[in-house]
Amino acid sequence: MNTPPRRILIAEDDATSCTLLDLTLKKWGYITHCQANGEAAWEFLQKPDPPQLMILDWMMPKLSGIELLRRIRSMENAPPFYVLMLTTRDSKADIILGLNTGADDYLTKPFDPGELQARVRVGFRVLDLQEKLASQIRELKKASEHIRTLQGxxxxxxxxxxxxxxxxxxxxxxxxxxxxxxxxxxxxxxxxxxxxxxxxxxxxxxx
Structure with missing residues (x-):
């Protein structure tokens, strides 16, 4: 059975960088959703079935990538998201701040296509493992309910x-x-x- 293409949200205000990301990811078979700033990306995430993997620029108008990340991690009952920060800010302090705020990975510009591809694949592997674990937890909960039925x-x-x-x-x-x-x-x-x-x-x- 063919699996549907994986989807990625891109939040990037620089048109050249956004186009380069978009074309590169589409070449690998991904479906992309490009948003020009953090506020637009946040509104897109409120729609049903949002992409679970996203690539966020740090410095964007209206809502920065780090503020968007804080909002994402504060969402209640949200599906698991894998967030890759992509930015020119490459100091150790910035990397630590990004990861502590909730980023799952951190990549500096200009990005190497091979490294980006590897990190995106890692992101989807993590999401798949999380879904598998959640499915197992649901099965255990169902089995536990059956046991409680017999014990009641x-x-x-x-x-x-x-x-x-x-x-x-x-x-x-x-x-x-x-x-x-x-x-x-x-x-x-x-x-x-x-x-x-x-x-x-x-x-x-x-x-």
Missing amino acids: ILPICSFCKKIRDDRGYWDQVEAYISRHSQAQFSHGICPDCLQRHYPDFSDTEES
Whole structure:
């Protein structure tokens, strides 16, 4: 099954740099969304299903890349984002500030295409691992809910011993447990039921 192209948000106010990034990333098969400043990029992120990987310039009008990064990291219930800062600011203090603010990676201009490609690939690998981990957590949560269902108080009929499930339906005990666990049943007859339902056979066994 073919996977859809990966999407990248570019926030870059310099038209030449933005065009170069756009053409380079498209050549590698990515879909790009170019925004001319931090404010426009922030508004784009409010739309449904925003790109999870983004490349941000530091110095932009209206909203700088570092301020945009702060907003991104303060978003509640947001999907995981991978942020690559791309800037001419290459001092150790700037790199530390960018990473401490929430950048996942840092690349200085002018960028080397091979290095950019490698770092973008790393970003998508990290996002894929995060999604895989989140999926596993959802599966564990689902399994935990099943376990809690079996550990809780089960409404059971005093006469026929059927169990009422969470939808209000009544099931045989074995049907309910089979649906909520991996247990399998084999059927037999206990001594009391053997004597009650098959007294002749029971007498024969006792003699």
